[in-house]
Amino acid sequence: MRWWISIGMLCAVGALACGDVADVAAAPRAQPTQQLSEKEAAASVDVELIIAVDVSYSMDLDELAIQREGYAQAISSKEFMQALKNGPHGRVSITYFEWAASGDQKIIIPWRLIDGPESADAVAAEIMKTPIRRASRTSISGAIYFAVPLFDDDPYRGLRRVIDISGDGPNNSGAPVTIARDSALAKGIVINGLPIMVKEPSYSTMDIDNLDYYYEDCVVGGPGSFVVPIKSREEFKEAIRTKLLMEVAGRTPQRLPVADNAKEPRVSCSIGEKIWQDRWGR
Template sequence: MLHPVRALLVLALTWVAALIPTMPARAQTEVDLALVIAVDISYSMDTDEQELQREGFAEAFRSPLVHDAIRHGMLGRIGVTYMEWAGSGDQQVIIPWTILDNIESLMAFADRIASIPLHRAQRTSVSGAIDAAANLFDGSGLEASRRVIDVSGDGANNQGRSVTHARDEALAKGITINGLPIMLKKPGSLDDPDLDLYFRDCVIGGPGAFMVPARERSQFQLAIKAKILLEVSGLPPSEEPLIRPVQGDATRRANCFAGEARWQDRFGN
């Protein structure tokens, strides 16, 4: 027979052990927005375009308008990570999840973007970019009222699984995908002349999804700033020409396998 004190200790330990499985996990950091910035570094992006893209994102996070939009959120803070992508096996987080909640953190984040060395890689896998970006939310340590992937790119998917399958799986998780189709150059043999249509029909989706096409070099950085501002504020896009998604007949639909078909026609694999 156990000593009364020892019996009481055993009972207490048993009670504590029974409670452990029901104890809440460590609280995550609450933010108004968790944002993955996914930027295209494929060979179709020349170094001038890459530099404009990088500087555009840096300037966006230096903007007082973006600072005000963050401050006026419910919690006044967002979480952001910066990822580069190219082919189906080439996605790399350049800046890990970072909390932006004051001017110092925003300026430091902008400086980190501006200091990223430029490099390029083969192929274009928009589906791989979406899959990798969606997976980043699981290990973010953030609890966000909105989760958004910001995909910028100058070409259609030509490697990896179907872009629509990747998009639909991300949307099923409650993630919104916004787009920045880069249309600064005259399309070549592997390029999509209707990249804005492609992004509209095959890439973006989710609550409040939108895209901001970049058609002029002089407006590229402004387009990036407008996009980040809309994502941070959670406001719907306006009907300004810079924001308007598609030129021409809105009834036209994109072929979501056009990139794969062009690659197959030219290279046969």
Template sequence: MRWCVSIGAVLVACAMAGGDVAGIAAPSPRNQLAQTKDDKTAVDVELILAVDVSYSMDMDELAIQREGYAQAIVSKEFLQALKSLPNGKIAITYFEWAATNDQKIIIPWRMIDGPETADAVANEIIKTPIRRASRTSISGAINFAMPLFDENPFHGPRHVIDISGDGPNNNGVPVTPVRDAALAKGIVINGLPIMVKEPSYSTMDIDNLDWYYEDCVIGGPGSFVIAIKDRDKFKEAIRAKLLLEVAGRTPERRVVPVAEKEPRVSCMIGEKIWQDRWGR
């Protein structure tokens, strides 16, 4: 099932520890502690943060994005959600992406199990120089992310890829078959479409980027999109999304799977815009 939520105080409140709020169900008490596998450290979730650094993102957006992730990881709400988990631990890695072969790991796999490890990860995110690069390949980011789950020293029952970006796929292979390959591996993909600027031909932005993410990018049980349409809500949205991912919360109400209907936005729209503009 997939669902879309709007950022705001209600979302932040529902993501905090403590029962069912605003239609979001707390994890089942039947959930068991993650078991170690091949001597890997047991965690509650293996989370990949895949962050867009394409040229359509301005330097201010990139800085706010970095700060948003760093502040979310050390926030009181995040640490409270962490403590409520069966193991009280998550594994996290953070990489930045642009073109199909342009991905850079900023934070290799780390375990977060409390304030000290959270501070260490947040500080490492902040101190890394900000960069920008050409093209937007969401498919390349997913392809890069998938094998990372097999290469880390942790084992958790949930594998999640968290993708943030401000435009559709316009480079590399189409996004939907790569998304489907990830879903076949039991990976959940969530999205954070950034829509703080008016769509522009020069930056290849599109209307309804949130629809594109819902219909073409995300997938898996409980997958969701949080759209950022106000620059002032940037950090709040990142915090809310991480809280939901760590808590593993899912909606109580039924949501129609996107696969049951036609995409509202063409999943090839980015490639078409690039072809129309550059002829290649």
């Protein structure tokens, strides 16, 4: 079952996005029941998290800068540390890559272990020092296909495996997004989404109405998966922080469930490809 949350509802999630995660993360997490060897325990984390960030040309430089800063600040925040501390292992592994067309993905942060303020600050600094880039096309499917095998390269093993995808438009390059999504879900991977909806859709862009519905019905999936839409530039950093905290704490928004993937999508899952074909004929 998947969930949807808006910035206006964040306080209802708990204290998560209101400057204090104690109420959300305070409840004790279930401890792993399987007895692990010393070597296995040393390599265990609460979640293996892949952050997949859209850098297509539809994202302007200011949005890209705010997005980068949002992730860096969220990872080094005291709320993130609190959520981390309340996990069974008290640590997570993270990798961060940027994507655009089906064959355009670039790893910015290889797998890193975050187990406290020092390692979190190091990852945040690494994110911020990388030059910002932009590229053409939008392939959410390409991002998913690129992300899935990265889990095999992670030296740590998590209780959960999550791909966290942010983007401001529908898939218009590469394989159909639903095929890529379903392939990841079949491997037990959860996909969460951060649809960026700060611009009015226009003919000159690939933006669409109801991108949040598109992400809910065509992109995200897996147990407890959710979508946090961003509808103004002012919401960027808060939304990113909220999403990361929920992923680390293993929480989902306490809201009504969104439509299941099995139901008819409210927005066509091939709308991006159709718009591209209608405008450029290829």
